Every structure is written in structure tokens, then in C-alpha cells.
Amino acid sequence: MALELEQRQLKQVVDLVAEKKGREVVLLNLKGISMVTDYFLIATGNSTTQVKAIVDHLEEKLGTIGIPILRVEGLPDAQWVLMDCGDLVVHVMTPDQRDFYNLERLWGDAEVMAF
Template sequence: MKSNELLDIVVNTIENKKAEDIISLKMNEISDMTDYFVVCHGNNERQVQSIARAVKEAAHENGLNIKRMEGFNEARWILIDLADVVIHVFHKDERNYYNLEKLYQDAPSKNYGQAVH
């Protein structure tokens, strides 16, 4: 599967779980770690876990291996590594603190839905 197809699956999945301020960062132009980062947030721990769980289920339904998933139990920042796409699901309080969008501001980005704050 091409990385842009995987990106579409991830974005559709997290949109269906009502993730907020979804943004993709095209990382392959500035780093060799992955093609895309997807950053979003949920408003509480339960929603953050629900978003991550949905991504995990979508990966399995599409025959994809999850390389790593970290932070699920705490639900403050869950990282899901699908190799070509790495998803960062934040609790809204943590997102502003870590501010990945600013850290990788040189990466081309695309916003989905609401604007990023």
C-alpha cells in the first residue's frame, strides 16, 4: 500500500472518531524516519483511547502491521507507528505543550476540518 493511501485510511478513521484539529505533516522531505506524521487530539482519555483503538482496528482490517504503539494506558499522548505513517493522538492538554507542528514547521502540512490552534 502506498503511503498516501495509508494516510487517507488513517485520516478517515480518526475523523470518524471525532478527533480534533487533524493535521498531516509530510515528513519524507525533511526526514527519513517516515513519510507522514498525523497529529490530532481528543478531549479526554476515553476519546484518545477510542481514536487509537480505531486506528489499530483499521490497520488490522487492511493487513497492516503496527510497528509500535505507546502511551495507550495513560492516554495523554499515544504514538502509533505504521512505518510509512506515524500517528500522534494527544489529549488536548498535552498537544499544546508538545506542539509537534511547531517543531516540524518546515514540513509541508495539510489541515483536515478545524484549524489548528
């Protein structure tokens, strides 16, 4: 497993999404709930173009804050893009996908982290 993420790094990821106008950004703490990852970051882009812009920005910047990207799924369609960063999984979705899959409800036992 990768080195544990610091609160500072998690805040930076939230800020990177906000830089590209990602909406409804939620960070869930899945420690003790999921064996796959420690955190989910869920964000909405208004369109597939915006989802792609957010993901492109993250691909460019995450390495500079010490967060490796292991794989990216969901491109070029960009309705729902999943970025696997080991201890962090980023989900960037269009509004329809976000409403339909409702990951916050699915992971309702997770603590919502505030920054």
C-alpha cells in the first residue's frame, strides 16, 4: 500500500478540483470501511467537457503534490471518470451519473471530511 496521504495533500486535491470549477466536492473517509482505498473524492462537472478538464488538471498536478495516478478509467466518454491513486480514488461525474449512482448513499457509513 502507498504511503498514507496527509491532510494537506487531501486539501490540495479538493482545491485542484475547485480550480476547474468542480461542484459538490465531497471527500469520504473510508478507513475501516473499505479494504480497497482510504478515501473517495467525488465531484461533479457540468458537462463531459468540464469533467475532462478537471481530470486533465488532476493528471497534470497530482504528481507534483506526491500523489501517484495508478490508472484512469472512463475516458474519452467522460460521463464518469475514475482516477485510482491508491489510497485515494477520485470520481468526477456528470450530474446525471452522480444522481444515478449516488455514491454518498452507497458509502453512507463513511465520514464526510470537511476542509
